[in-house]
Amino acid sequence: MEELLIRHAIVGGERRSIRIRGGSIVEITAAPEPGGTAGPAAGVRVIEAEGLHAFPSFKNAHTHVPMVLFRGYGDDMPLMEWLQTRIWPAEAQLTEQDVYFGARLGILEMIRGGTTFFNEMYWHRPGIVRAVEEMGVRSLIGQTLIGVGDPAVLEAQQRDLLELAARPHENPRVQLGAAPHAIYTVPEPVLRWVGEVAAEHDLLVHIHLSETAGEVEECIAAHGCRPAQLLDRVGLVNSRLIAVHGQFLDADELALLGAAGATLVTNPAANLKLATGGIFPYRAARAAGIRVCLGTDGAASNNTLSMLEAMKLAALLQKHRESDATELPASQALEMATTAASEAFRLGPGGLVSGAPADLVLMDFSAPSTQPVHDPVSALVYAAGDAHVHTTICDGRVLMHERKVEVCDEAEVIAAAVEVARQRLRS
Numbered sequence: 001m002e003e004l005l006i007r008h009a010i011v012g013g014e015r016r017s018i019r020i021r022g023g024s025i026v027e028i029t030a031a032p033e034p035g036g037t038a039g040p041a042a043g044v045r046v047i048e049a050e051g052l053h054a055f056p057s058f059k060n061a062h063t064h065v066p067m068v069l070f071r072g073y074g075d076d077m078p079l080m081e082w083l084q085t086r087i088w089p090a091e092a093q094l095t096e097q098d099v100y101f102g103a104r105l106g107i108l109e110m111i112r113g114g115t116t117f118f119n120e121m122y123w124h125r126p127g128i129v130r131a132v133e134e135m136g137v138r139s140l141i142g143q144t145l146i147g148v149g150d151p152a153v154l155e156a157q158q159r160d161l162l163e164l165a166a167r168p169h170e171n172p173r174v175q176l177g178a179a180p181h182a183i184y185t186v187p188e189p190v191l192r193w194v195g196e197v198a199a200e201h202d203l204l205v206h207i208h209l210s211e212t213a214g215e216v217e218e219c220i221a222a223h224g225c226r227p228a229q230l231l232d233r234v235g236l237v238n239s240r241l242i243a244v245h246g247q248f249l250d251a252d253e254l255a256l257l258g259a260a261g262a263t264l265v266t267n268p269a270a271n272l273k274l275a276t277g278g279i280f281p282y283r284a285a286r287a288a289g290i291r292v293c294l295g296t297d298g299a300a301s302n303n304t305l306s307m308l309e310a311m312k313l314a315a316l317l318q319k320h321r322e323s324d325a326t327e328l329p330a331s332q333a334l335e336m337a338t339t340a341a342s343e344a345f346r347l348g349p350g351g352l353v354s355g356a357p358a359d360l361v362l363m364d365f366s367a368p369s370t371q372p373v374h375d376p377v378s379a380l381v382y383a384a385g386d387a388h389v390h391t392t393i394c395d396g397r398v399l400m401h402e403r404k405v406e407v408c409d410e411a412e413v414i415a416a417a418v419e420v421a422r423q424r425l426r427s
Helices: 065-070 079-091 096-112 125-135 151-166 188-201 213-223 227-233 251-260 268-273 282-287 307-322 330-337 339-344 376-383 410-425
Strands: 003-011 014-021 024-030 044-048 053-056 058-063 115-120 138-145 174-180 204-209 241-245 263-266 291-294 360-363 389-394 397-401
Touching: 044 397, 053 376, 058 241, 058 263, 058 291, 058 307, 058 339, 065 079, 065 096, 065 125, 065 410, 096 115, 096 125, 096 389, 096 397, 096 410, 115 389, 125 138, 125 174, 138 151, 138 204, 151 174, 151 188, 174 188, 188 204, 188 227, 204 227, 213 227, 227 241, 227 251, 241 251, 251 282, 268 307, 282 291, 282 307, 291 307, 291 330, 291 339, 307 330, 307 376, 330 339, 330 376
Parallel strands: 003 044, 003 053, 058 115, 115 138, 138 174, 174 204, 204 241, 241 263, 263 291
Antiparallel strands: 003 014, 014 024, 053 360, 360 389, 389 397
16 A cells, blocks of 8 residues: 655645555644655655645445446436336346446546445445555445335345354455335345344445335325334334435424434435425534435436535535525535535545544636635635546545556546446337
């Protein structure tokens, strides 16, 4: 693992040098004046960052990365029609190798957008693990559980989770999670079983929750309670819970989740595009003491994996919801995409501090679209896009520098994924 020295970056408005060793930030010091110090020791890679702004890299708290294969496939359709007529039939054809190719493309997109961690729920987990290991990022990759009409399929997924939980970790950058799809696709007894396995092995549990009003109505009709209350009944409401969407949680459910230390993830772009209704209750969630993180969802229901886009949309939506321009300021949007996620996903300190994992980005705000820079955080959240990401570093390794990705052949990654999409979606 190479040692890095990032010189003259702007950190919190001040010129600083960042020294990285062994995958961690070892010190952040005042940047010396150019020419004022001796050169670095042999074996140290130096990144000259004059004029570049350093931030923690972004953490995508909910996605289905291989679904980049379905980007633009069935746009502008109602949610259930889209799933039943486009997505589910297409997914049924995917092999593990297809998922691997799709995951590489999605990870490449995220590296170029400054994202170094993603929380994943999808089929063919080994293919995604392989892509993560090769591309140098971090991920919590869930073992998905979903009832699709054949009990044998769900039973096999349960066996897979038990087998994975009994193994040593595959890679320090890869975590195992339990990923029951939703309360309406996983039977109540299996949800209870997931809670028991997660408690025994200390696994985070990643689940869709209260994404639509119809889900809430059906839960009340079937179980006599609201979705978060059902999760509590089966033992899933605790500090290991990562509940996604949450647009239709009421005050009692938010209080329940907050008291338990659960995490909620909002996905503004996908919810807007699929017209699921409602807007995430951010103010009420924060008041209940809930940690809130930010995700993109899959690129089939969002079309990008851009966390910069997600930050801006999240902030704007909450200002609109509350009719209050001070709601969800840029600093909180950045926190959702960085330090809050680092805490939720057990990644260690999430800021740019000594001892933190060396997961960071250098942003180039020199373009017309981000000038002048009165406030770097405001420029990041409200003005910047993925093209402003200059350098992406994960675990002390440079994944991209000067917009050139160093961990793969970009053309080959793109071509392989495009070929899979053509083969699988050919009518």
